[in-house]
Amino acid sequence: MIQLKERDFEAFFEAPFSAYGPDCTYVSPMKSDLRRFLAAGVNPLFPDETTFTWFTAHRDGRVLGRITAHVHPASNALYGLERAYFGYFDCADDSEAARALLGAAEDWARERGFAEIAGNFNLTAMQQIGVQTGGFEHAPYTDLACNPPHIPRLLEENGYTPFFPMSTFENRIGSIDIDSLIGPPQRAILDSPEFSFAPVTWRTIDQRMEDARVVLNDAFANNPMFVPVTAHEFHFQAKEMKWIMDPRISAVLHHRGEPAACIICIPDLNPLLRATRSRFQLSTPWHFLRHRLRRDRAVLIFSGVVGRLQGKGVNAVVLHRILGAMQRAGYRTLGGTWISDANRASLAQKVKMGAYPLHRLHLFRKDLRA
Incomplete structure (x- = not known):
């Protein structure tokens, strides 16, 4: 049975290590940097805790995944959107855990009247964005989004549609x-x-x-x-x-x-x-x-x-x-x-x-x- 926790930072940081294992190409940001990214009043994107939160999914003492739910008011105002963001969606290949995490982010967005939710945004379009959908054999560089092949599949299973295609390159x-x-x-x-x-x-x-x-x-x-x-x-x-x-x-x-x-x-x-x-x-x-x-x-x-x-x-x-x-x-x-x-x-x-x-x-x- 899946247990959801909200705002448990230690579990949030540990989630990709637990979900993906040592052989995955995913690389976590420094723990201290991640902590300040999620600190209301420290990160200027989040002047208070009303514009963001995060969740972790647990089963039998193991952290299976994580997700943020947040909003970028400046982007919505500039482009006339009613959009909430999800970010840092990292999850084991576990349909129940993915459904719980995405559902929590969606509920957070619906309660605030948003018409859609989109991601990954870690945490805005001027930072790390996207879900990796190809090139899984290549190791990422700093500031490049990276995830295992099952992540886009889990999103599609939960009613998400891909858009805004992108590529990264190497010389x-x-x-x-x-x-x-x-x-x-x-x-x-x-x-x-x-x-x-x-x-x-x-x-x-x-x-x-x-x-x-x-x-x-x-x-x-x-x-x-x-x-x-x-x-x-x-x-x-x-x-x-x-x-x-x-x-x-x-x-x-x-x-x-x-x-x-x-x-x-x-x-x-x-x-x-x-x-x-x-x-x-x-x-x-x-x-x-x-x-x-x-x-x-x-x-x-x-x-x-x-x-x-x-x-x-x-x-x-x-x-x-x-x-x-x-x-x-x-x-x-x-x-x-x-x-x-x-x-x-x-x-x-x-x-x-x-x-x-x-x-x-x-x-x-x-x-x-x-």
Whole structure:
């Protein structure tokens, strides 16, 4: 018999380890980060506990799964939606547990008058989203959604429909001809005194991240589901990245002293998270130093060019700088966060760079009025 518990954080953190076992490719966020994501008044997405909750499913003392139920008011207001979100849906291949968890999230949404529920959103469209529906043989990078093949099946069994198809990609850095990125338009930008790369160092990292937020909000303004990110939200989300960033592999380009373009990359943290089981332990500093010496995978968190400079060769200039830095630093592969099927320009760029598909993802939704 399934027992549901609400707001049991220890069980919520333990759920994927218990449900999936050691051989699954899923990698949990750090326990301390997950705790602050779910802290009302700490996470700016949740000013109080009325806009979110979470559930865990148990049987005979074993945690079988978890799910969040929450709302993103800014997204609903911007797009005219009556949508609740579910997130962090991780569950054993157990129909009874899945039905209980999804039903709890649906009941939470119905009680608040929402017309539909959709996910995974961990926790917004500007963070980790999607349910993995293909590429299960490939290990994920940091910040990429990952789950076993039975998760989409459990969702469909419970009346959920896939939509908003996405893909993630991977590049072999050494095989990229970075000089091919520089043509006459890019050379003109590099030679122009109006453009300059802002220093990315440990001392300047807070300012560079604010530059990145400015670029993000401008560059992604017309992208589906995008909601402008406040300074409080962005720096809360970025806090977890700062201690693992390699300043050599992120870049911010200024035009006439203002943020014009950026590429934010971080080393793939998943090998460290696996080694520590996503917990701070006595051995964590040793694992961290070992990871720094051996890291050869990086992940592109996002790249963007402000609207007034798009289509002028600026992105290739920044990409050339970053890929060259990665080659010199010994990185071998570069993973990228999701790109929707509707974003043909970004997909074409991936093909041009020789990237190959890593994971297939979809969002899943259910009409709560039926």
